[in-house]
Amino acid sequence: MEIGTVLNLELEESGRNHICYCKIIEKNDKYLIIDYPIDEKTKKTKILPRKKLFKVTFVGKDNVVYQFTSEIVAKVKLNIPALAIRIPLPEKIERIQRREYVRVETAVDIAIHSFNNQFTPFVTVTSDVSAGGLAILAPKHISLEIGTIVEAWFVLQMNDNQFHYIDTKTEVVLNREANKRINLVSLKFITISKANRQQIIRFCFDKQREAKKKELI
Template identity: 50%
Template sequence: MKIGTLLTLEFKKAQQTIKYRCKVIEKNEKYLFIDYPIDTETKKTAYLSKGTKLSATYIGNDQSIYNFRTEIVKKVKLVVPALAIPLPDDDKVQRIQRREFVRIDTAIDVAIHSATNSIAPIVTVTSDISGGGVSIIIPRGRTLEEGSKVTMWIVLHMHSGQYKYITAEAEVVLLKSINNTIQTASLKFTDITKQAQQTIIRYCFEKQRETRKKELSI
């Protein structure tokens, strides 16, 4: 793991899971040194005590997602205040399976066509996306059915400025109403190329990095 790697930390408290973001700012043969984590919901700096046990996730050079268990060992003073966590052994780092993709909240243009032509095409935006599927906002006056099969066209605006066009087969797995006004549908990919999936994962990583940079500039 190189300096500059972004980490997502998860801390489980009772029935709640709190997520933080941080960055590896230094390392040696024993420890990774991370800047003070930021709570992903409150956007506030978290002051984690020594011994706090966490789950850490990051994206490797191969764009795969990796996870390892860790804990806060000590506080240190570098150029900026930092926390030390043990450098994980290779056999303790696990590659996350496809069903465990990181999901980010973002609005992306998407078009949906029924596999059976039972409904007219729907053009809308996502509410979140991951390498395993998306959630979309259902336009007023339109409907989808749980279990229905669709073909999706997704437009990703990459950090490089390029547009990537993704086509995938998907299944509607859940319909939900938000505040009785907005209808959403969760869809999981059932047929997607590895290349397309890796493009989505890279897009999610880029959006996470953009969010992290904005948080650090506040």
């Protein structure tokens, strides 16, 4: 966990789960110093009681999602209001994303452009998304042979209603027929920033969590 890492805090109050986001602004051997958490739904500062246990989820340097349990231990005086949470023992940090990049089935609007004008740019939707690449629905008349390099523009709407705009170079790695008019084309990210990859991981993680909640209803 590095300074600047986004933490997802989940705690239960009055029988309801609350999700908040914050960032690590300082750290030492025992504590992480975080800015005040923002409630995912209200977009307001969330006051967390001391000694109240909550789950902390974050994306590691290896682009894998980890989770541990912690608590607020103190308020900290810095340039901005801050809180200290306890760092768990390494064996208490659970790796909850088993594959390198989790893939989720979801429809995200996406624009595809050719670098050498092989085809007219077109807008479509994804079939699935992961931090390693995505699959799109492409018209059959568009030539997307394996190895073709294309530019992909898409927007991710996160659970906190923030929008993240991603522009990346991709390579066609698979092209198979979906029906008489549409092909299912898999694209691998070639150039993508660490920050954008982490946003996609977070997006996929949120989608997984939504699916699990629906299964419980």
